[in-house]
Amino acid sequence: MTDGKDGQSLDLGLSRVELRVSCQFLLARETLAKPNPCVIVKVQSDGGWVEAGRTEVVRSSVSPQFSSALCLQYLFQEVQPLELQVFDAQGDVGAEPQVREDDHLGTAQCTLGQVVSQKRVTRPLLLRNGKPAGRALMTVTAEEVSGTNEFVELQFRALKLDNKDLFSKSDPFLEIYKLHSDQTEQLVKRTEVVKNDLSPQWEPFTVSLHSLCSGDPQRRLRVLRHRETGGGVGRDPEIQIPSWRSRGREWEWEWEGRERRGKGVWKKSGSAESEWESEWESEWEREWEWERGESGSGSGADRADTEVGVCVWTVPLSSQLAVFDFDSSGRHDFIGEAFTALADLQGGGREGEVTLDCINPKYKAKRRNYKNSGRIVVTKCRTEKVYSFLDYILAGCQIHFSVAIDFTASNGDPQSHSSLHYIDQSQPNEYVKALSAVAEVCQDYDSDKSFPAFGFGARIPPNYEVSHDFPLNFNPDNPECEGIQGVIEAYQQCLPLVQLYGPTNVAPIITRIAQLAQEELKTMTAKQYYILLILTDGTVSDLAETREAIVRASALPMSVVIVGVGFADFSEMRALDGDDGSLLTSGGRSAERDIVQFVPFRDFKHAPVSSLSRCVLAEVPEQLVQYFSSRGIAPGPKGSPTSPADPQI
Secondary structure, three states: OOOHHHHHHHHOOOEEEEEEEEEEOOOOOEOOEOOOEEEEEEEEEOOEEEEEEEOOOOOOOOOOEOOOOEEEEEOOOOOOEEEEEEEEOEOOOOOOOEOOHHHEEEEEEEEHHHHHHHOEEEEEEEOOOOOEEEEEEEEEEEEEOOOOOEEEEEEEEEEOOOOOOOOOOOOEEEEEEEEOOOOOEEEEEEOOOOOOOOOOEOOOEEEEHHHHHOOOOOHHHOOOOEEEEEEEEEEEOOOOEEEEEEEEEEEEEEEEOOEEEEEEEEOOOOOOOEEEEEEOOOOOEEEEEEOOOOEEEEEOOOOOOOOOOOOOOOOOOOEEEEEEEOOOOOOOEEEEEEEEOHHHHHHOOHHHOEEEEOEOHHHHHHOOOOOOOOEEEEEEEEEEEOOOHHHHHHOOOEEEEEEEEEOEHHHOOOOOOOOOOOOEOOEOOHHHHHHHHHHHHHHHHOOOOEEEEEEEOEEEOOOOEEEOOEEOOOOOOOOEEEHHHHHHHHHHHHHHHOEEEOOOOOHHHHHHHHHHHHHHHHHOOOOEEEEEEEEEOOOOOOHHHHHHHHHHHOOOOEEEEEEEOOOOOOHHHHOOOHHHOOOEOOOOOEOOOOOEEEEEHHHHOOOOHHHHHHHHOOOHHHHHHHHHHHOOOOOOOOOOOOOOOOOOO
8 A cells, every 4th residue: 555645656657768779880782882771669569579660761871870769668667678670771762761671681689678777778780590780780878758748840041051062062961969968969850951052941840859958948058066176287368368287176166047157166286275256257268178188168257366267167068060961872071060059049039040150170270261161040949838648638638439330242241151240149240349449448538438330331221322421320310329339239230221232432421520520620629539430341432532531631630540351452541541641632632630540450360459459549649639739729628829710621
């Protein structure tokens, strides 16, 4: 037994960690070409390996550093095995990369606990036969994700960058690094390449506040105290303080915002100690070196009552921006870099833009009149809070679950044992299994536990006309069934009363649920979100109309889950799932977001029931959050103060 306080402490043990991956010395599968590596991260689930995420593709590199981060829940009380596979991705630049088993470059295994405890784990890559993949190594780092749920939208452009190409202009791209207090750096974002342009503008992107600066936008200017005992030498060229040397000094200082103050004890060899307090009154640059070999640089000015001294530790900056000229061989030319902090970018300048000099340190050291290698302009820096799925659920958002079942003739005669609709008293058919697995999860988020249930593709009484959205209980005024069992009973009672027919049209049922979601849209609150489960045995007949219906529904608070029953060719159904790119209508209209998840039931026929529900509902939380956040609708009854125009269904 634990009291309330102890019970709360258990929640504090739940942590999420952010994994980042880099590789070295990857094998090149072709003699004259470097690989395009991509890493797939898998976790163990139900005795097998399940993909948890994958990195972006880094073109032409044998030692890639990936900017993609993977967040996993860390459980101290469990061993959480990880498998990281490296593949040479195929496909043109800009196209969806294809990963094939023949393109495997190596695999590394470890546990999440090992990465968390050691912060950085390096493993040799092994081929499928268990032999080493040459000298190939993989390094995995872990960092606990802070409690912040804020994201930063950034956009950059550049002006008059140095040209690195002889017969054309450079093809620049930008990299952003987070600098840690131990002076190590972590790649956060790599932009796209802008071809043949010395004043490029890169596409806007969004990155979490944690990834960018560990949740601390003031990192460069944060309070930092350092206490040191020892000796050192230094010089200050700007304010012409002569070189100094001291031994036995002890000091403490802090740096907060733009106010810099220090205090401590300064003891020169052979003299008495004198206490001092100082305030930086002017800016200067200085280099220093400890006798034990460490070095660094900083800026400020130090006035003491009895001595003028320089004693400052290098302050870690929050972000480094580096610009490169892309080379298809992977040997990208360095153009320049700039250092900044998120707080500086948020301040803005003229017209809200912040301009930074792009500096090449080598050029600066060698060229007397060197100014810069161009300029980096921050055109957008906006921070917004992104709520989680749990935030919306805890604030009262209900999941409105409905189901539509395929009653077309291709299912076979329900009286035949070979029919997909055959009712066997000893075990449920695939329709009932799929329905039960998904509805069992969704029912916990629906307070009344009543689910609208429909059929499509059958001739229904009394006139036996074909319908594509008839209620299973034949009550058009109230198609809801009480609980999962109520839906199953309505389905089984409906079977002998209808004639299986066709075609397989699903656009009408999608449109019907979309009309309910449209009414919810008008409230501009996060009170209801709609999930439509479609169970079908084959490819839809009205594919163009279905595309149109899905694209229209993508602007509404709803998701569509499709489970393919039987052994038909579902290749066209996969095209409705927007994972491979935005879904388009015949007229070229693009879906606002991906709202469809398609899964063939046969892939889970011999797996635990939970595996199917976990897969088909995996994208729903993200889809829900994406919808409400895109419209500025916060959790709770009030929602957003603004109301965009209603899309027409």
